[in-house]
Amino acid sequence: MPIPELPTTPYGVIKESWKPWLEALEAWQPSREVLRPHLYQPAGDRKIVREKLSAFPTTIEQYRKAAESALEAEIPSPDEGLRAVGTLIGRAVACANWWLLSLDERAARRAWEISLAIMEWPRWVADEHLPLTIDLNSAAAVRALSNVLDRMSDWLQPDQKAAIANSLRDRGVLPFVAIHDSHGEWWTYSLHNWRSVIDGAFGIAAIAIRDTLPTDMVKRALKHSVIGVLTILDQGDEDGGWYEGVSYWSYGIGEAVQFMDVLQRVTEGKVDLFTHPYIGRTGDFCLYETWPDRRVHNWGDCGDRVNAGALMARLAAATQRSDWQAYVRKFPAAPSIDSLFWEDPSLPASDLASLPRAKRFRGTEVAVIRSGWADDDVIVGLKAGKTTANHSHLDMGSLVINCGSHCLVADAGHWPYAHSLGFFDLDFPEGARWDFPGLATECHSTILMDGQGQQYGEGRDAVIVACADGDDYAYATIDATRAYPNAARFVRYVLLIRPATIVVVDDLASPSRCRFGWRAVVPEVPVRGNSTKEWSLTTSDGSSSLSMRCLLPGEENGLLAEVSQVAASYPATNTRANPVCQTLTFSNLVRARQATFAVAMRVSHGTPLAPAIEVQHIYRGLQIHALDGGKETWAIMWGEPGVRKVSTTPG
Structure with missing residues (x-):
């Protein structure tokens, strides 16, 4: 950076x-x-x-x-x-x-x-x-x-x-x-x-x-x-986010809070850094970016689990935030001598169900949209931001989908540091960091253009241009155009139709004819359905499943689907690393300068259920029709950041 x-x-x-x-x-x-x-x-x-x-x-x-x-x-x-x-x-x-x-x-x-x-x-x-x-x-x-x-x-x-x-x-x-x-x-x-x-x-x-x-x-x-x-x-950003991710937030801000606590105690409150404005916001970052089983939205070099109960207890005590106290009650930390006096037991915990179900962290440029706050609700995490952020990956526009204790669409996850192999040699394209697939675009749920991913450097950024929560839906929109050296346009619209349907629409353009690759990192082996556009996966314990249907481009225009796996083995700094990344990719068969991808997904408990979604081109936009129990319609207008609900027809 x-x-x-x-x-x-x-x-x-x-x-x-x-x-x-x-x-x-x-x-x-x-x-x-x-x-x-x-x-x-x-x-x-x-x-x-x-x-x-x-x-x-x-x-x-x-x-x-x-x-x-x-x-x-x-x-x-x-x-x-x-x-x-x-x-x-x-x-x-x-x-x-x-x-x-x-x-x-x-x-x-x-x-x-x-x-x-x-x-x-x-x-x-x-x-x-x-x-x-x-x-x-x-x-x-x-x-x-x-x-x-x-x-x-x-x-x-x-x-x-x-x-x-x-x-x-x-x-x-x-x-x-x-x-x-x-x-x-x-x-x-x-x-x-x-x-x-x-x-x-x-x-x-x-x-x-x-x-x-x-x-x-x-x-x-x-x-x-x-x-x-x-x-x-x-x-820290204006909404409490931290640009290195949740696990580095827990470490870096956690160590700062440790010092702040000692300093406040020894000075008898005369030097109180807990009055810094960021302290009053930052617990939201951990609260929203943590899944029900304590896993977190693990973008960048972050690990997928964080034990932040003690840190959240100290932040809740300092700010008297009852929603952060709800995190402490849900994820209690094992008592330690260092943090034994951090929690305020008199502070009540609020009901998380009363919180907004969509949250954007401006500056860090990540967002979370969710069907609710119950343990088995669907959560979608979205990532934009700066490619030059410390510990960042080339993952602009990527998403993850979680349900309960299962990740159904994943991030590459933490690839162990390997200092001797140039893990932190950042210069693009010569820096060895980007030779690690888990750090490059290929192991993230975003777009490839003719097999090429994003580029590290100043100005190679992505921004969340909209994020909103409706009664029965939520959405977020990412513009990741600048992250690519060969993109004329990449705007991603992600619509969550509650309780469990996700529609991803990508508006793509390239200066020259291009094969766009819509990629999802999948932790389980996907199974092909009745056609190239239909796939599903089920968790190993059979409790959750995800059905995926590529609606655009249609098979009539030529569609490719590929399941691939990258397995690596290398001498990491502290261990032998053997990470694996498995992906499902939809691509346009015939190269084009412009393309619209629309992929509908449905999360189910048990047997996969196909998403009941249709899409329809309209003038300068696209309509999304949800057909469960009637017909609900949302509209995306090209060049506008949001997703509008336009009609509901009862079944």
Whole structure:
């Protein structure tokens, strides 16, 4: 993505809107007397954590098992490679957690031994991030050491506490401040999750050892952290969306909220970043983009599952949003020491059925339209946006269809990072990133033009031009023309006729004769019906099915249908990757400069049922007739963004 102009002062340009928070930080006088533990709980009260967690015996048992595993495992040495330090980070915190809960001396000793190994590790930066001296791994390391110091302060001897504090100072806070002051590494002016994760973690480290640092150094570090977090919050869109997707939102905004919570607690509310306007909107993004079984709309590099219950609880508590509290009740997070005090139990949860059934996130340019909020209702997710967005795929105009716990039309899904193969080499067409089919257009439910997909670059964007919710229907319209190097027009209209019929109409044009490929990524093998235009698929458990009928172009004009599968195998950064992508593609047999595609789909529980849909060309547009129990008609007028319902004839 584009790199902002390098700031010329230690703190860059200070926005006017940030000044109240920065002035509050400047006025705050940190106490030199630190009563630990205090980062994630009322200061100095170990018993309150035990008492609160006593209501969750399953969680306590999980903490015990994690500590026992760490006690039994050998402590690796640096010659075993940098990956081992990530394991150490988790084990150190697991043992510190268990000591806080149980006062088990074995856990305390092992937490110290592991912390000592972390501190002695030559570097914390991942190989693939060199020559950086601070990265996401080192952020995790300073967070872990901060937690050990905070939770085990009563057990640690003065020299042990000093050793951890010195490591956090010399390998954490001081280099963090120096790099920020000089803008010496690219993450100091980045606009994505790295900024909030790093600035948040090192800000917590500065708070954790503020009794050992000069006050001006504490405030200098925290000023950089606050500016970094505010910078990231400012990148969120006006509806609460996040351009990297739901799982990176959960990570990047989640780490920002972790720091914000600690800062608010330690300053006794004097520095409260939860009053940022984005915090009042962003829970909507998670709420709408999460499916009933906790899977999410997983576009870009995102994974398909996110556990955001704790984050949503903190956001709901900060904003008193009862609809976000409904998410927390539906998807409760396992209690953790870090987020044990985040939920407001007095906040009631509203009925999700009262919420709108269509939502667009302007700026991020994704939308969700749904038949309702019940667990077995149909949900359609749509993706537009910028090809240059961090972690973006060439997926403009793509859609997914979900019903209950099943995805019926899918996204390519997360293809594991492979740094050594150029996974993040973005330049088009030479960048190796676009050689991965799961990142290119071919593994997304959108359009190919003569087998060619979209192109990465500035201006190669798509926008959702309309999204609306009616009584018995909803629709969204995407203009993805600019995402293609060889498109004169690609406008996609998606109409959801409640309860379970979807009609996708694509208005396509190319400067030269072209074979347009209407593509759907399908997780199950599709079965051909009585003709080339009719296909269906059924989930492996037989509970849900999808029937698809290509209405335009008709068979009388020549229609191709192809089922294909791409299977990959490659050495990913942390594992061996073997992703598979299966697609169904409809194409015009005879190449043309213009084409209209209309594909009707119907979701059923059990046996596939054909969609009762007809389409009819009208002057400068297309009519869609739904024939279930009468006749309802919608009209699309070329050049207009919306879909209009024009008539209803009872059966």
